[in-house]
Amino acid sequence: MPKMSVGLAMTLLVIGNLIAVFSDALIKTLSPDSAVYQFVLFRQITAALILLPLCFLGHKTSFSLGLKWHILRGHIWLIGAIFMVIAISSMPLATANAIFYAAPLLMLPLAMMFFKEKLSSKAVAVAILGFIGVLIVIRPTQIDWAAIAALIVALTMAINNLLIRKLPKKQNVFQTLFLTNLVGIPVALSLALWEGKPWDFAPMLTAAGSSSFILIYAGICIVAYRSGEASKIASAEYSGLLCAVAVGLVWFDEVPDLAMAIGTVFIIAPLLWLAKVEAKNTKKMTS
Template sequence: MPKMSVAFAMTLLVLGNIIAVFSDALIKALPSETAVYQFILFRQCTAVLMLLPFCLINKKNKLFSNIKWHFVRSHVWLLGVIFMVLSLQALPLATANAIFYAAPLFVLPLGFLFYKDRLNFPTIAASILGFAGILVIVQPKQINLGAVFALIVAVTMALNNLLVRKLPQHHTVYQTLLLTNLLGIPFALGLAIWEGQPFDWRSLITAASSNVFILIYAGICVQVYRHIEAYKVSSAEYSGLIGAVVVGIILFNEVPNMTLLVGSALIILPLIWLATLESMRFRQKTG
């Protein structure tokens, strides 16, 4: 399998995070009376239907061989989806996304704890400045459930990216995404039955539409974190905040203020600095 460069991996993560914002926007636009667990079940099922044709093309790899870590990761993913929907219903789009992008901060210590990933000054500094930018944007005056839910989402995102390295290498990206959604369906179905809400076609359509965006993002994450150590590229996850700001302005009339601009600068400028350092190291090694 060819080696992916750090610069290309970071570019993919930037693109993936911007795409993921559109999935969040669709979820935020859901009516307040939407049955949350039914919507999540629809997301899981429609994702499987979308991915199945791509998995059937390649029948060489055994889909259900060695799926222990797929099972674990699928339920971490499902937990993240549940709290993502709840947090988007409770917070403005830009605020929720700002907290979501605390995920790279959790990647660093968790990566060190699980895999003994090496930490260096540039990656630590970029993450700390990025977190400072998030605090500037959010301006937390009190802890509320929406913010707690969003922080849980950030932790699950970090765990999902780190667990990719535990997955069997013979599974393709499509198979990995299929198993991530398929193995969580029984639990999601149980939650939907417990919820006891009538079937809603609008919720199904929105779930399928948001899946198109989020599956692209998830596929990019699997591809990147399978090739590159998390500490080298995780800061690129912050970039989707710009997309959240733009979408928030257009769709939800969330006009940015000076604190948002300052916070965004604290996130983006260290990212550019980190990418520049990695590019210089790459040129030195290849030159």
């Protein structure tokens, strides 16, 4: 896959995060007593069914290629999906998303440790300011189970995005996403059986919709992180917070307050500045 510009990779991530919020919104429509593991299983199954016919479009390679990395990412993805349902069901949509956006900050030290990426002072500054914005939004006075669940989601997102580097570049995006969901189905089924709740297939349509939105996001992440340095583009993940605020307001009557507005400025303004700086640097290098 040819290397794309930092600006284009960041733009793709912005679009992906806006779309991902609608997946979260559908999860929030679930009944409070819904079976979490059943819903996650339905998401895995519907995602695999959506992706299977698409896997045979365009260039494709063996499904067994890089299988160990797919198995690792697939189960990290599954863990993230479980805790995402818990977090979104227990918190306002914008607050949960604000904690999810700790992922880009977590990616910085992970990228440095495991991929030896050199972190620019600008990238570090933007990530720190963004995380300060997250803290302003959530105003953490106490750590509860929902906040811990959201932080686990952020960690799984960070690890999964970095592990994209380990995936076979010859496999198309549809194959990659299909395997990510397929390998987690046995564990998801085991958890649903262990949960012991009566089977209810009513949420299947919601699961399919949520899967569709999150698959678009995941596919964009694969394209962007395969093509650009994670430390330079990860801050674009913060942009979805604006959409989370809007969807929470319109769909769930979650009115943002002054802290949300201030926190959002801390998150978005440095991101726009970094994109402008990186675009200038790229222009200088190519001129």
